Amino acid sequence: MIERNIRNICCIGAGFVGGPTMAVIAYKCPELIVNVLDINEKRIQNWNNKDLSKLPIYEDGLSEIIEKCRNKNLFFSNEVEKHIQKADMIFISVNTPTKTKGVGAGKASDLKWIEASARLISKYSKSGTIIVEKSTVPVKTAETIDTILRSSEENNNKDHIPKKFTVLSSPEFLSEGTAINDLLNPDRVLIGGEDDFAIKALVNIYNNWIDEEKIFTTDLWSSELSKLIANALLAQRISSINSFSALCENTDANIKDVSQAIGLDKRLGKYFLNAGPGFGGSCFKKDILNLIYICDFYGLKEVSEYWAKVLEINDWQQKRIVTTIVQKLFGTIHGKKLAIFGFAFKANTNDTRESPAINICKRLLEEGSCLSIYDPKVNASKIEEDLAVNQSKSINIEKDAGIWCSAKTINDAVKQADAIIILTEWEEFKNIDWEKIKKMMRSPSWLFDTRSMNDVKNVREKGFKVWSIGYGK
Ligand code: NAD
Ligand code: UDX
Numbered sequence: 003m004i005e006r007n008i009r010n011i012c013c014i015g016a017g018f019v020g021g022p023t024m025a026v027i028a029y030k031c032p033e034l035i036v037n038v039l040d041i042n043e044k045r046i047q048n049w050n051n052k053d054l055s056k057l058p059i060y061e062d063g064l065s066e067i068i069e070k071c072r073n074k075n076l077f078f079s080n081e082v083e084k085h086i087q088k089a090d091m092i093f094i095s096v097n098t099p100t101k102t103k104g105v106g107a108g109k110a111s112d113l114k115w116i117e118a119s120a121r122l123i124s125k126y127s128k129s130g131t132i133i134v135e136k137s138t139v140p141v142k143t144a145e146t147i148d149t150i151l152r153s154s155e156e157n158n159n160k161d162h163i164p165k166k167f168t169v170l171s172s173p174e175f176l177s178e179g180t181a182i183n184d185l186l187n188p189d190r191v192l193i194g195g196e197d198d199f200a201i202k203a204l205v206n207i208y209n210n211w212i213d214e215e216k217i218f219t220t221d222l223w224s225s226e227l228s229k230l231i232a233n234a235l236l237a238q239r240i241s242s243i244n245s246f247s248a249l250c251e252n253t254d255a256n257i258k259d260v261s262q263a264i265g266l267d268k269r270l271g272k273y274f275l276n277a278g279p280g281f282g283g284s285c286f287k288k289d290i291l292n293l294i295y296i297c298d299f300y301g302l303k304e305v306s307e308y309w310a311k312v313l314e315i316n317d318w319q320q321k322r323i324v325t326t327i328v329q330k331l332f333g334t335i336h337g338k339k340l341a342i343f344g345f346a347f348k349a350n351t352n353d354t355r356e357s358p359a360i361n362i363c364k365r366l367l368e369e370g371s372c373l374s375i376y377d378p379k380v381n382a383s384k385i386e387e388d389l390a391v392n393q394s395k396s397i398n399i400e401k402d403a404g405i406w407c408s409a410k411t412i413n414d415a416v417k418q419a420d421a422i423i424i425l426t427e428w429e430e431f432k433n434i435d436w437e438k439i440k441k442m443m444r445s446p447s448w449l450f451d452t453r454s455m456n457d458v459k460n461v462r463e464k465g466f467k468v469w470s471i472g473y474g475k
Contacts, residue, residue, distance in 0.1 A: 008132075008203050009035065012085045013093040014119045016040035016049055016078055018181070018284070018353065019136060019174050020095035021059055025067045026185040028076035030211040037077045037085040049078035060352040060379050063182035086126040091203065094119045094147075095136040095174075100288045109295035111140050111288070120150035129165035132200045134172050138285065140292055141227045144169045144194075170195040170204055171222050173229030178283065179350035191217045194225020230289050230296075234309060237286040239274040241315040247277035247472030248322065257472025258454055277472045279323055279358035279425055279452040280316040282347030287313060287356055320358050323471075324365040327450055330469060331420060336370030337400040339444075341415040344426025345377040345385055352379040358452075359425040360388045363406070366423075372397040373406040376415040378428055382408035399444075413442065421448035427455055436464035 011027070013020045016038045028036040040046050048058040050072070054065035068076070079085060086092060096115035101107050116137060123133060133151070135144060151167045171194035176184040191208050195201045205217050220228075243261060250257040257277045265272030281287075290309050297306035328335055347357035354360065363373055367389070374397060375385055385408060386393050394405040399418055409415035412430070416422060416439050424431050432455050440447055449461055451470040458468045458475075 008090045008207065009033070010037075010088050011035070011091040011093065011207075012037040012039055012089040013095050013136070014039050014082065014086075014122070015095035015097070015115075015137070016042070016045055016058075017095065017097065018059055018178060019176065020093070021049060021057075021078075022061055022064055022176065022181045023095065023136065023174060023185060024093070025064060025071065025076060026182065027207060028071040029067045030186075031207055032075055034207070035075055035077075036071075037079055037089070039079055039082045039085055041080065041082065043080050046078050046080050060350075061179070061181045062350060067182065082122060083126045086122055087128065089127060089131060091132045091134060091207075092123055092127060093134045093136045098137045098139055098288075099284075100291050106295055109291045109298075111138075111292045111295075113139070113143065113146070116143065116147065117150060120147045123167070124151045124165070127165070127167075129167075131165075131167055132203055133167055133169045134204060135169065135226070136172060136174050138173060138229050138233070138289055139171075139226060140296055141223050141230070143226060144171055144222045168195070168197040168200040169222070170197075170200055171225040172204060173225065175229070175232065178353050179348055186211065188212065188216065192225050192228060193217065193219045194222040195219070196222065230293050233285050233289040234293055234312070236274055237281050237290055237316075238309075238312045240276075240278070240281045240286075241312045241319075243275050243277050244280060244319045245315050247319075250472040251474050254474035255472075256474065260472075277454065278319075278427075279362060279471075280319040282355070282357040282359075283353070284355040287316070317361075320361045321365070323450070323452055324362055324369070326469060327366070327421065327423065328369055330448060330450075330467070334369075335366065335420075337372070337403050338420045339372045339374060339397055339399050339418055340366060341409070341412075341419040341422045342373050342375040343377075343412065343415070343422060343424045343431050344428055345375055345380045345388075346426050346428075349427045349429065352381075352384075354380055354384055354388050357388070357426075362423075362425060362452075363389055367391060367404045367406065370403040372399070372402050372404070374409045374415040374417075374419065375406055376409040376412060377426065378430065412439070416442050419443050419447075421450060423450045424453055424455060427453040431455055436461050436466060440465045 011034055013024045020038055024036050024038045045058050048056055096119055098111045101110045101112040148169050173192055193201055193204055201219055208217055247257045261275040264270050265275050290313055294306040294309050345359045346354055382393055394407045397407055446467050449466045449468045454470045458470050458473055461468050
């Protein structure tokens with residue numbers, strides 16, 4: 003058992019989870035020294051940028067916290083070894099993407115960054131350090147970390163007295179776009195572990211701003227698995243509602259009303275029932291693939307097949323959106339200009355990982371259309387990287403095909419376009435002067451609203467032809 007006074011903490015990984023999570027801990031626990039570490043030099047430079055608009059991550063409320071705490075009790079650094087040495091508690095918040103090669107490729111999580119972190123800790127940290135898994139990991143990863151910590155050749159000293167560590171699981175449940183609010187007011191904090199003193203040390207940190215009733219403690223394996231299952235169930239709701247969006251379109255029903263009607267049932271609840279272009283983000287697909295891999299490993303074929311369907315529906319939803327666009331635009335979009343509204347995987351973030359916009363835009367480009375892409379927070383170089391197609395300077399209608407250019411504003415995007423396709427639910431796509439926009443486009447002018455953000459009747463009255471997801475009339 004470990005009993006320690008925690009003063010100095012560090013986090014390995016300064017990404018979408020490590021950065022905001024540590025910023026909030028530093029903000030709420032001024033007595034702690036918090037070091038956020040990364041091997042990526044550019045990322046750390048951006049976290050340390052005096053110009054707060056250049057932080058590597060956009061989250062509402064994040065820059066204000068960084069301004070208050072940075073270089074007081076919150077530090078961003080590439081000196082990983084040095085800060086690991088000093089830490090009483092180390093959070094691991096590195097990436098755990100799907101493996102692309104070798105055993106389990108396409109499904110299993112790649113734990114090489116977790117393993118590298120464990121080896122660093124084993125080598126440099128002092129005995130008695132508490133290790134907290136923040137990354138989303140397959141069940142039993144804490145055992146792997148513990149084995150590396152204890153058996154690594156690095157964990158040795160001249161007296162051959164092995165260092166002692168305790169591993170806790172504390173998965174992070176924040177959503178991008180609302181990360182700061184989620185961290186300040188979480189539904190719950192989950193802590194799994196076997197060592198009561200170590201658990202208490204982490205509870206004490208969270209207790210600075212979160213009531214004890216909201217801090218749920220359990221064993222390591224239930225904690226690790228709860229995170230994967232929570233994401234799978236959230237994603238399943240989206241695939242379920244998306245499957246019914248297609249049924250609504252065929253039956254003159256309206257998915258928005260259906261979602262509202264069923265969400266009024268307390269047993270179902272109103273969240274995660276918005277039909278759309280399918281779920282994106284770095285977590286849902288990767289975590290379901292990981293669950294599928296784990297179920298297959300334990301011979302639970304029926305269970306893994308069940309969850310594979312959730313991913314299948316997600317891809318199908320994106321394909322059918324492209325097919326609908328092509329069909330509505332007289333069977334061909336070759337040489338036509340399409341204005342794409344939104345590229346981020348959801349509103350209020352600059353993250354594009356697994357964004358439905360990537361698949362949809364790639365397919366539209368393959369059909370020969372020319373895309374003018376506007377997103378308020380995603381820059382053109384990121385879109386270029388995601389589409390793997392270089393950006394063009396301009397679009398020559400009916401002469402060019404399969405090219406894209408970036409637009410600085412909505413007005414810029416729609417000039418001479420045949421259609422607008424809303425892919426991300428940014429607030430500014432709700433309050434559009436459709437009459438004005440119509441005049442800038444070619445006729446017939448189409449709106450494809452994959453987030454059902456706009457009142458169909460109103461936009462039709464302004465002269466548009468409108469297709470809205472799950473809207474049957
Ligand atoms: P990310 O890719 O944004 O950040 C991970 C960072 O870790 C990178 O900057 C990388 O350079 C760094 N890193 C990797 N190995 C390192 C090492 N040995 N030493 C120092 N730095 C190292 O990833 P993320 O979105 O922050 O996700 C991190 C984990 O949290 C993942 O397991 C993810 O599944 C989980 N998670 C993510 C979210 C989310 O919304 N993004 C939410 C909950 C949980
Ligand atoms: C998710 C989980 O919500 C969070 O708890 C976990 O920690 C990380 O993964 P995130 O991916 O950041 O968070 O965003 P989320 O709000 O869950 O949205 C994921 C995707 O689902 C987005 O593409 C979003 O547009 C889509 N979505 C969400 C819908 O299509 N409909 C909905 O009703 C809700």
